[in-house]
Amino acid sequence: MSELVLVVRDLVAGYEPGVPIVRGASIAVAEKEIVVVLGPNGAGKSSFIKAIAGLVPVESGMVQLAGRDITHAPAHNMVRLGLAFVPQTENVFPLMSVEDNLKVAGGILKPKEVPGRIEEMYATFPDLARHRRIAAGNLSGGQRQMLAVARALIVHPKLLVLDEPSAGLSPKFVSMVFDMLTDIRKSGVTILLVEQNAKAALAIGDRAYVLVEGKDRHEGVASELWNDPVVAELYLGQRPAASVKGGAA
Ligand SMILES: Nc1ncnc2c1ncn2[C@@H]1O[C@H](COP(=O)(O)OP(=O)(O)OP(=O)(O)O)[C@@H](O)[C@H]1O
Ligand SMILES: [Mg+2]
Structure with a gap:
């Protein structure tokens, strides 16, 4: 192993x-x-x-x-x-936009790294890029899980x-x-x-x-x-x- x-x-x-x-x-x-x-x-x-x-x-x-x-x-x-943990529910901020969810999640990165890292998440999850201004609570269930996972991945766990x-x-x-x-x-x-x-x-x-x-x-x-x-x-x-x-x- x-x-x-x-x-x-x-x-x-x-x-x-x-x-x-x-x-x-x-x-x-x-x-x-x-x-x-x-x-x-x-x-x-x-x-x-x-x-x-x-x-x-x-x-x-x-x-x-x-x-x-x-x-x-x-x-x-x-x-x-x-270690990045994605809970089963309540894993995004529903009232915040997709982009703000990613910004908050990237909070432990150096501030100048955050925009580039968000773009990398958009490249990985194009659906999120298309909905970047949408409130997370208005995403479909599948898109919301995608956002929850992107929030976890943004910090290179x-x-x-x-x-x-x-x-x-x-x-x-x-x-x-x-x-x-x-x-x-x-x-x-x-x-x-x-x-x-x-x-x-x-x-x-x-x-x-x-x-x-x-x-x-x-x-x-x-x-x-x-x-x-x-x-x-x-x-x-x-x-x-x-x-x-x-x-x-
Ligand atoms: N916040 C909590 N406070 C007290 N007991 C809890 C809490 N959450 C879960 N339990 C108890 O812990 C036990 C295991 O629950 P847990 O949710 O970890 O199981 P699970 O395998 O994830 O179940 P499921 O397949 O339904 O998701 C259950 O008896 C449950 O009632
Ligand atoms: Mg469970």
Whole structure:
């Protein structure tokens, strides 16, 4: 395996002390990989990546980004450390224009770098260039996800972490989002992705982990996992408990 961008070891995290939601989860993401985290509703997938991004308190375990310990780094430092997190919802400022969203996101760059970097984002996402003066809240769902991803990429992150980027999108936009992630990886960005849409995510991913009850239960090559009977049993809705919706995203 090439250099590891992210190493998470035995992570225990939760919203209240003594009530762990993430219960000893371990994953690794190598440079330029797309790694997918799958799991039933309520398994703790969102909590897991939020804990990695400093948004859920960590009780024990370790998170390393490019060899640096970031376990207890506050969320507002993560972008500077190289970790860009795209939440499932509320990932753009709806009342601001597309361009102002990008300007704000580029806030940690040197001011003179920002215009050029915005133009690079427009070159990557021509739809955003066409809508640069439009309020982000008036974009289509697919365009809004594109803006959320551009906001994350503008600062050259080492790792892009996304929570269900295809959730709530129509099929046309779902494939647009997955094509976009494939292109982003081609440009050299490492990606960690939580997805409900297991089939589409495994089609673009290199490896995947299955998280169940806050713990990584299974790991494998993405192209093989879809046909793996363990995954079918754990994840693909064959147990009644797996179909129960788990609460907050
Ligand atoms: N802000 C919160 N405060 C307290 N508990 C929470 C919070 N967010 C989530 N939880 C709880 O943590 C558990 C795991 O939820 P989480 O959203 O991490 O799961 P998930 O795997 O992302 O689920 P889904 O597939 O529905 O997105 C659930 O029991 C949920 O109720
Ligand atoms: Mg979730």
